[in-house]
Amino acid sequence: MQTQFLHIGFGNMLLVNKIVAILKPNPSHVRNIVREARERKVLISATQGKKVRSVILTSDGYVFLSTLNSESLAGRIDDGKRHPGSDS
Secondary structure, three states: OOOOEEEEEOOEEEEHHHEEEEEOOOOHHHHHHHHHHHHHOOEEEOOOOOOOOEEEEEOOOOEEEEOOOHHHHHHHHHHHHHOOOOOO
8 A cells, every 4th residue: 555645735745545624714614623723733734824725634633724725635636546656
């Protein structure tokens, strides 16, 4: 089994098999998830101060913020599954 990483912006990578959901940041319930993650100290920003375009939830309870939109991230995962020899 090959380990596949997803590039989430600014050189940051995330294990694909740990991703539970990739969400748009605008709905109020997603903003609540981000707020609660910040309070629990499990929020990791990969934005370098830029606008958040997606929120990534992981199986171990961490919440990642990315400047890449959710469609782009999902496309990168799909591309990696079609080309298993390459890391995203």
